[in-house]
Amino acid sequence: MPKLIALVLFFLNSVTIYSQNNNPLPNWLDTSREKKVVEEPVFPKTRLAPPSDFRIAAEYEPTAAVLISYTAYPTMLKEIAKAVTNQANAYIWVMSGPSSISGVSKEKYVNFSIPIDSVWMRDYGPFGLSKKLEKVGFVDTIYRHYQYRQNDDSVPQKLGKTQNIEVYFADIILDGGNFMVDSYGNFFTTLRTYIWNSNKSKEEVNSILKNYFKVKNIYTFEYAGYPGEPYDGTGHIDMFMKLLNDDTVLIAKTEKEPFKSVFEKAVKFFEENTAPNGKKYTILRVDGFYENNVWYTYTNSLIVNGYVLMPVFSKFPNANSQAQKIYESAGLKVIPINSDQSIIYGGSIHCVTQTVPDIGKILKREGNLEIEKDVNTELEPFERIVKEAEKL
Numbered sequence: 006m007p008k009l010i011a012l013v014l015f016f017l018n019s020v021t022i023y024s025q026n027n028n029p030l031p032n033w034l035d036t037s038r039e040k041k042v043v044e045e046p047v048f049p050k051t052r053l054a055p056p057s058d059f060r061i062a063a064e065y066e067p068t069a070a071v072l073i074s075y076t077a078y079p080t081m082l083k084e085i086a087k088a089v090t091n092q093a094n095a096y097i098w099v100m101s102g103p104s105s106i107s108g109v110s111k112e113k114y115v116n117f118s119i120p121i122d123s124v125w126m127r128d129y130g131p132f133g134l135s136k137k138l139e140k141v142g143f144v145d146t147i148y149r150h151y152q153y154r155q156n157d158d159s160v161p162q163k164l165g166k167t168q169n170i171e172v173y174f175a176d177i178i179l180d181g182g183n184f185m186v187d188s189y190g191n192f193f194t195t196l197r198t199y200i201w202n203s204n205k206s207k208e209e210v211n212s213i214l215k216n217y218f219k220v221k222n223i224y225t226f227e228y229a230g231y232p233g234e235p236y237d238g239t240g241h242i243d244m245f246m247k248l249l250n251d252d253t254v255l256i257a258k259t260e261k262e263p264f265k266s267v268f269e270k271a272v273k274f275f276e277e278n279t280a281p282n283g284k285k286y287t288i289l290r291v292d293g294f295y296e297n298n299v300w301y302t303y304t305n306s307l308i309v310n311g312y313v314l315m316p317v318f319s320k321f322p323n324a325n326s327q328a329q330k331i332y333e334s335a336g337l338k339v340i341p342i343n344s345d346q347s348i349i350y351g352g353s354i355h356c357v358t359q360t361v362p363d364i365g366k367i368l369k370r371e372g373n374l375e376i377e378k379d380v381n382t383e384l385e386p387f388e389r390i391v392k393e394a395e396k397l
Contacts, residue, residue, distance in 0.1 A: 029077030030123040032351030039153040067363035075102030077124040093309035122154040128180035130359030131161035146179040175217040182241035189281035190221035195228040197240035229264045237300035238351035247304040252280035257293035303328040305353035313337040316344035316353040
């Protein structure tokens with residue numbers, strides 16, 4: 006009974022649980038519609054760092070679930086949900102959405118009814134994996150728009166509390182779209198991370214990243230428009246670059262400035278460095294287009310268990326086909342998803358999704374014999390979480 010009462014209070018206190026917005030919030034602030042709610046971020050009482058065996062998984066490692074918020078672009082989100090559950094064989098976790106989605110198995114669909122402000126799950130959603138303990142953990146950073154979008158910023162804490170998942174709060178402003186990692190502990194981001202955290206030194210920012218994400222090396226890149234406002238609206242690394250595996254990177258190309266110079270500098274970095282597995286980086290290039298102040302990019306895709314959910318755009322049919330071939334050349338199976346609507350507001354497939362790693366498969370793949378013997382049912386801990394959610 007206490008659990009039921011707590012859930013009722015949770016819903017009563019929620020501002021918005023689920024609605025399809027015909028005028029969705031962009032990836033950047035819209036001060037004509039958005040009002041400041043707080044001056045300072047709300048810090049949780051417990052601010053412990055993750056245990057030493059914690060590791061953020063690379064996107065191309067096994068995935069158990071994909072998180073979305075169903076507030077805008079329902080057609081695109083439906084296609085994402087179908088691809089995730091039917092082809093990629095993962096769960097779809099919806100923070101706020103309908104009770105079901107046509108074409109999506111009920112067994113793989115979980116609706117948490119957590120209130121949100123916007124669709125940009127990648128930026129405010131949780132990140133995490135606890136390797137040795139075979140237990141999911143979340144890292145919660147400060148969402149870039151925390152002053153205006155309090156519901157979004159609180160998603161990791163609310164999801165962790167609802168599912169009894171440990172949440173580790175990092176006192177740093179960091180959007181999920183502005184970093185990528187490989188499986189060796191290398192962290193890649195743009196210099197906008199330091200601009201967001203200008204109240205801290207670069208050394209302080211790096212220390213927090215290493216302490217909470219348990220990464221070893223941090224590499225930074227410029228963005229189109231650096232050091233001023235980004236031309237793509239975000240300044241995020243996922244708008245022009247994507248790791249496809251530990252030694253293959255996809256980088257956008259265009260003749261338009263200031264994009265071109267930034268992209269070529271990124272190419273030079275990977276040409277001059279060796280991948281962590283000792284191989285030379287394979288650098289793939291894919292076209293991008295800047296038209297009417299909109300940056301159309303194919304790097305804003307999502308990799309889920311060997312499949313890549315790739316954005317396609319109606320006005321670039323030839324480029325769509327070429328981009329698909331490039332992804333396929335890296336051994337990925339491509340599922341094209343139209344992103345005409347969302348890209349105008351500063352994001353695509355990657356921007357509206359977040360992932361929960363598949364603990365069992367990662368541990369098994371890494372050959373951790375001490376733990377592997379206990380991973381006979383690979384998804385058992387995760388499936389237990391899902392079953393608990395279904396009881397709510």
